[in-house]
Amino acid sequence: MSHLPIPLSVLYAGLAGTLIALVVATATNKWSLRVFFLLALRIAIGWHFTFEGLHKIHSIHTGVTETSRPFSSEPYFKVAPGPLGEKMRKEFSDPGAEIEKKVKAPKSISREDFLKLQPDEQAAACPEEVAKQFDSLEANAKQIAKADAERELSDANAAEEKAVKDATAVEDKATKAAKTDAERAAAKAAGDTARAKAKADGDKARQVAQKKLDSFEAVGDDLVKVAKVAYARWVYGADARPAQVKFITGDLQLTAPQRIDHLSWVRKEAKEAEERQSLGLGNGSGTDSKRVAEFRMGAITAEADLARDANAFIDELKKDLGFKPDPKAVPELSNGQRMDRVTMWFLVVVGACLMGGLLTRLACVMAAGFLVMTYLAHPAFPWYPQPPNTEGNPLFINKNVIEALALLALACYPTGRWLGLDAIVLRPFCKCKSCPA
Structure with missing residues (x-):
């Protein structure tokens, strides 16, 4: 428990108190074994839920460290093949x-x-x-065009001034070195010519820059159009971009249609692999399960990679239009991340209710519903790959099903009145004293 900010002495005291309360409740009910094991089961499940939730909350507050990462259910749902798996994945991102x-x-x-x-x-x-994102930066693009024109105008003036100074310096040096009037006249003529050329070049550069400055709005529109054309050329297969494809070493140059064709092929292979395995009962050999899991993960990864690369290309083009992400901006939480926050507090509250015997039957039903939803995301069907870190070889029935059934069985008994706050909270609503015997 060192990963939780709870002193071990407090945990040990809580365990001792719980054990004493369990013994007292059993003695009060004539040493009924049914009472003892039902209460022990309720407290054990409540303990499991509570500290699972506390650990998740602690990981969020601690953040990224060398030994741990903040809680996120995204990796679990990322490979979830069940009816709720795809829906839950979309709550985090929908590539x-x-x-x-x-x-x-x-x-x-x-x-x-x-x-x-x-x-x-x-x-x-x-x-x-994509076009909407580029159009939203039209004003930025115009400001970039205006700033570039103003910079060129300033550079033209600076370049002319420098050229004139250089020509004058050369003239002065040549004049000092001249020994005759003819040589001095030649030096002055060369200086005048150089200064005249510098002024002519400066005027020409200023005219070009001023023309850009006068039409900076049109130039900004052209920048937006260039970005749209560049992206459209990739989408319609005219240009290729670097891409990584599983089983092929190194970067490839692929167009968007080629990436989509590859994604379709990977999806087809994953579907056929699942269909072949679904014909038999059981998860097959370890090689079969691993192959199906690889195909599924390959399809999910290929889809996510394509969406990520498309967004990276868009961001690259947006930078040319003056887009600068705010480094201090806090990314908005996705629906999945919000559900993670709700889930970890749900586990703590429901677990505490089970341990404390408060609204016990409602807590049992809610906890069972949570486990059912978890099962529907990763059902123990023989044609589905097993979730990460699964122990044994569950077939249709896994630990979630067993724990849910135990909770529903507990909901059939007033265990909260045998040991818990229900004996106080629900007393006004009870017409008769419940007897477990």
Whole structure:
């Protein structure tokens, strides 16, 4: 228990007090073994729930350390094959939806036909979800164009001033070294020519910069269009980007359609592997289970990688439009992360109610419901891979089912009135004294 901020002496005192209370409650009920084991079962499950929740809460408050990480159920649901698995994964992130919105081409245009389009038409073919992000940075792009034009104008003035000074310095040096009037005249003529050239070059550079400054809004629009075209060219297969594919060493250059085709193939292989294993009873050999798990994980990873790479490409293009993420900004919690917070407190509250015998039957039903939901995310079906760190070889029935059944059995008895706060809280609602015997 060293990972929890609770002194061991307090834990030992609590255990001793619980044991004494259990013995007293059993003695009060005529040393009934049924009373003893039902109460012991309730307290044991409550202890399990409470300290599981406390550990999760402590990990969140401690943060990342060398030996632990904050609690997150995302890795568990990431590989969950059950009916609730996919739904729960989407509460953390939904790479499939991102691929539909950002990676799949919104229009049915072949690569060859896309290459024939004008830049404006290619920009218009950019996925709407991505185009909106670029359009939101239009003002930033215009400010960048304006700042670049002003910088070029300033650089032109500085360059002209430096060139004039250099020409004058050369003239002065040549004049001092001159021995005749002709040589001095030649030095002055060369200096005048150099200064005139510097002024002409400066005027030309200023004209270009001023033209950009006068039309910085149009230049900003062009920057947005360039970003849209660059992304659309990847989406429609005109350009490739670095990508990593499992079983292939090194980076590949793949277009978005090629990535989508690969993802479809991986999904198909995973589905066929599951169907082959579902024909038999049991999880098969360790090799079979491992292969199915690898295919499933490969499909999930390929999907997440594609969504991540698409977002990375978008962020790269947004930086060219002046987007600068706030380093101090706190990322918004996803629905899954919020559910994690609720879950860890739920475990503590329900566990404490079970140990303290408060609203015991309701707590038993709620705890059983939680276990049922956990089971539906990772059911012990023979055609599904087992969750990480599973002990034994459960077939349809696993520890979650057994614990849920035990809780429902406890809900059938007034154990909270035998030992717990229900004897006080529910006394006004009880018409007769309950007898366990």
